[in-house]
Amino acid sequence: MRSPLQGLCWLWLLTLVHALATTSGSRESQLRIGKGVNVFVRYGYLSISMRVIPTNESSETERWLFREPTRNIYKNISNLADIHEDNTPGIFHGDFHMEFCENRRQLLQAYFRDFTIERLDKPWEALSGGWFPHTAAKKLGVNASFILGDYSYVLVRVVRFRETGKLAVPIPNNQPLEPEILERVKDLQVGNITETLYFLDQIGSHYINSYTTGNSLYQVFVYNRKNYKMIKDRIKAKGLNGLSKLDLYNYFAPWFAAHLGQIRSASGNATVERWAKRKLQYEYYVVKYVTLLKLHGNSTLLRSLDSLLGNDAILSLDLKALNLFPENPEKQQWFNEVLDNNLKLWEINMPLSNQS
Numbered sequence: 609m610r611s612p613l614q615g616l617c618w619l620w621l622l623t624l625v626h627a628l629a630t631t632s633g634s635r636e637s638q639l640r641i642g643k644g645v646n647v648f649v650r651y652g653y654l655s656i657s658m659r660v661i662p663t664n665e666s667s668e669t670e671r672w673l674f675r676e677p678t679r680n681i682y683k684n685i686s687n688l689a690d691i692h693e694d695n696t697p698g699i700f701h702g703d704f705h706m707e708f709c710e711n712r713r714q715l716l717q718a719y720f721r722d723f724t725i726e727r728l729d730k731p732w733e734a735l736s737g738g739w740f741p742h743t744a745a746k747k748l749g750v751n752a753s754f755i756l757g758d759y760s761y762v763l764v765r766v767v768r769f770r771e772t773g774k775l776a777v778p779i780p781n782n783q784p785l786e787p788e789i790l791e792r793v794k795d796l797q798v799g800n801i802t803e804t805l806y807f808l809d810q811i812g813s814h815y816i817n818s819y820t821t822g823n824s825l826y827q828v829f830v831y832n833r834k835n836y837k838m839i840k841d842r843i844k845a846k847g848l849n850g851l852s853k854l855d856l857y858n859y860f861a862p863w864f865a866a867h868l869g870q871i872r873s874a875s876g877n878a879t880v881e882r883w884a885k886r887k888l889q890y891e892y893y894v895v896k897y898v899t900l901l902k903l904h905g906n907s908t909l910l911r912s913l914d915s916l917l918g919n920d921a922i923l924s925l926d927l928k929a930l931n932l933f934p935e936n937p938e939k940q941q942w943f944n945e946v947l948d949n950n951l952k953l954w955e956i957n958m959p960l961s962n963q964s
């Protein structure tokens with residue numbers, strides 16, 4: 609049964625998609641600081657157009673990182689951008705971390721921890737809210753029965769940063785706009801909903817404030833509640849480095865976890881995943897398994913991984929809400945209201961993520 613709110617929402621979706629189809633010629637797709645994007649077009653499915661987790665397109669020939677349509681908003685914004693590459697040889701440019709997740713929802717939230725969309729409380733839903741559980745399971749590398757059941761998770765991840773882009777200074781209020789944008793900004797009328805929705809669709813809702821690209825390896829460890837609580841308490845009390853190697857391996861072993869996920873790379877790169885399968889094998893008497901923990905504190909392995917993890921995935925992204933009316937607070941407030949209402953509608957209406 610649908611609420612009237614939902615009906616409205618789907619109607620908007622259709623309108624927006626239709627409008628986009630007729631104007632796509634004026635857009636291009638680039639991960640560039642200051643560019644405008646409309647997060648409503650693919651809300652819940654943004655991972656289709658941003659390489660953040662493996663896709664199922666093994667046959668694709670074209671390499672891409674970001675194919676969400678973008679729009680130039682400001683003139684000369686690239687002059688304000690600070691782009692930095694991390695390639696000094698001999699060290700590992702990244703980090704090794706673990707996140708404790710009570711349930712599936714927290715697992716997705718953890719995976720997308722470094723993605724923020726201003727004015728949105730649950731940005732991870734914009735990326736993954738549309739996934740069915742079996743899709744989520746595949747992408748996260750775990751057996752579907754362990755995504756649906758009553759389990760807790762530890763996400764272990766090794767991230768290799770390559771490129772960081774950000775604004776060197778906040779966008780000045782008097783930063784010149786592209787002529788077309790300037791005209792729209794002038795014309796926008798407080799109270800005209802149709803026009804404002806059209807504005808969001810054509811110009812965007814947000815702009816790219818910062819990003820990091822590179823690649824990562826991750827593995828999800830699945831636990832029953834009791835064992836989960838036990839390792840969480842132990843690691844909280846002692847810290848990861850306070851545990852003996854034996855304890856650490858024990859907690860992440862197949863006899864303690866309910867299930868060990870496969871090691872996957874954020875970009876789905878098969879070469880890197882094969883490397884992990886070969887190099888991260890662990891043998892304990894007769895039990896043989898693959899674990900990302902082998903990388904913990906092993907600088908030799910991390911160094912080899914450093915060159916293997918390329919610039920194939922988006923690791924973090926910060927989208928800020930467009931702030932195009934600094935001289936006109938009334939217009940800005942109106943724009944924010946329409947934006948907030950839209951975001952709330954989408955949050956309420958993501959059907960899959962609302963299932964617990």
Ligand SMILES: *[C@@H]1O[C@H](CO)[C@@H](O)[C@H](O)[C@H]1NC(C)=O
Pocket residue numbers: 664746
């Ligand atoms: C990709 O999709 C095909 C066909 O839909 C399916 O058979 C295959 O298992 C999928 N592979 C992955 C890795 O998801």
Ligand SMILES: *[C@@H]1O[C@H](CO)[C@@H](O)[C@H](O)[C@H]1NC(C)=O
Pocket residue numbers: 683684687784
């Ligand atoms: C944009 O930058 C270019 C070169 O950096 C400069 O010549 C031009 O005047 C700038 N335009 C504006 C509008 O600031």
Ligand SMILES: *[C@@H]1O[C@H](CO)[C@@H](O)[C@H](O)[C@H]1NC(C)=O
Pocket residue numbers: 751752753
């Ligand atoms: C998933 O787990 C079930 C139960 O442990 C097992 O029977 C099945 O073979 C597993 N499937 C895959 C694809 O690993």
Ligand SMILES: *[C@@H]1O[C@H](CO)[C@@H](O)[C@H](O)[C@H]1NC(C)=O
Pocket residue numbers: 797800802803
């Ligand atoms: C709203 O804006 C549109 C497009 O600019 C215009 O055609 C329409 O007349 C406006 N509606 C009102 C009530 O002003």
Ligand SMILES: *[C@@H]1O[C@H](CO)[C@@H](O)[C@H](O)[C@H]1NC(C)=O
Pocket residue numbers: 887905906907908909
């Ligand atoms: C690091 O890993 C390599 C390869 O598995 C292994 O030979 C070496 O002993 C490990 N080093 C440490 C400090 O654990």
Ligand SMILES: *[C@@H]1O[C@H](CO)[C@@H](O)[C@H](O)[C@H]1NC(C)=O
Pocket residue numbers: 671877878879880915916917918920
């Ligand atoms: C996968 O990663 C390897 C090693 O970094 C690289 O050589 C290869 O080009 C990547 N493949 C794709 C399809 O990105």
